[in-house]
Amino acid sequence: xxxxxxxxxxxxxxxxxxxxxxxxxxxxxxxxxxxxxxxxxxxxxxxxxxxxxxxxxxxxxxxxxxxxxxxxxxxxxxxxxxxxxxxxxxxxxxxxxxxxxxxxxxxxxxxxxxxxxxxxxxxxxxxxxxxxxxxxxxxxxxxxxxxxxxxxxxxxxxxxxxxxxxxxxxxxxxxxxxxxxxxxxxx
Numbered sequence: 001x002x003x004x005x006x007x008x009x010x011x012x013x014x015x016x017x018x019x020x021x022x023x024x025x026x027x028x029x030x031x032x033x034x035x036x037x038x039x040x041x042x043x044x045x046x047x048x049x050x051x052x053x054x055x056x057x058x059x060x061x062x063x064x065x066x067x068x069x070x071x072x073x074x075x076x077x078x079x080x081x082x083x084x085x086x087x088x089x090x091x092x093x094x095x096x097x098x099x100x101x102x103x104x105x106x107x108x109x110x111x112x113x114x115x116x117x118x119x120x121x122x123x124x125x126x127x128x129x130x131x132x133x134x135x136x137x138x139x140x141x142x143x144x145x146x147x148x149x150x151x152x153x154x155x156x157x158x159x160x161x162x163x164x165x166x167x168x169x170x171x172x173x174x175x176x177x178x179x180x181x182x183x184x185x186x187x
Contacts, residue, residue, distance in 0.1 A: 009034055014089030017080040028076040034091035044093045051104040052097075058107060063175070071099020071167030078163025084150055090157050095164030098142075102168030105135030139165065 015031035016022070023030070035041040056064040075095020083090070104111075109132035119125050142165070145158030 010089045010091055014091045015076055015079065016087060016089045017083050018086035020076070020080050028073060031076070031089070031091050032072050032093050032096060035093070036091055040092055044097050047097050047101060048093070052100050054108065055100050055104050059103075059175075067099055067103055067168065067171045068096045070171055071102075071164040072096040074167035074170075075099070075157075075160035075162075075164035078159040078166070079157050082150065082159050083157065084152055088155075090160060092157075092160075094157070095160040095167075098161045098164030099168030099171065101138070102135070102165040103172045105131045106169060106172040109135075 013027055013030035014034055015027045020027065035044065052064075055067070059067060072093075072095050075098060076090070079090045079095075080086075109130065111131040112128040113131055113134055114126055115129055115134070116124050116126050139162075142158045142161045145154060145156060146162060148154035149156065149158050
C-alpha cells in the first residue's frame with residue numbers, strides 16, 4: 001500500500017522483470033500488495049468484493065488462496081516474459097483478481113451482473129448482463145490492452161491480467177473433476 005513513499009516502495013518491492021529474482025523471487029508476491037494509488041487499490045478491492053466472496057464460498061478458504069496464488073504467479077510470469085521494458089516495475093493485485101474473475105465467469109456463466117450504461121447524454125440505465133458476456137468483453141479489452149502495452153502505449157499490465165486469467169481458467173478446469181464441497185468441509 002505504499003502511498004506515502006511509493007517510488008521507494010516500488011523500487012524495493014515491485015516486480016521488475018529484469019530483477020524478478022530479487023529477495024528469492026518474493027517480489028512476485030510483494031508487488032501484489034503494492035498499488036499505484038488509492039483508485040488502483042479501490043478498483044482491485046471492488047472486484048475482489050464483487051466476485052471473491054462467491055468464489056471463496058464455492059471453493060473454501062484453502063482452495064481460494066491457491067487460486068489467488070496461482071493467478072498471481074501466472075500474471076507475474078506473463079509480465080516478466082513479454083513486457084517490452086524489463087526495467088519498469090509492476091505493482092497491484094490485478095493478476096490475482098483477474099484469476100478470481102475468470103473462475104467466477106466460468107463457474108457461474110449465467111449469473112446476472114448489473115451494469116450501468118449511458119443511453120443519452122444525461123441519462124443512465126441499468127442492465128442485467130450474463131457473466132459470460134461481460135467476461136468475453138473483458139477478455140477482448142485485455143487483448144487490446146496487451147497490444148497497447150507491448151507497443152509502449154499503456155502503463156497498465158494487461159499481460160498480468162491475461163496471465164492471471166489463465167490461472168483462473170486452469171484452476172477452474174482442474175477443479176471440474178473434483179468436488180469442492182470436500183475441501184469446504186476441511187477449510
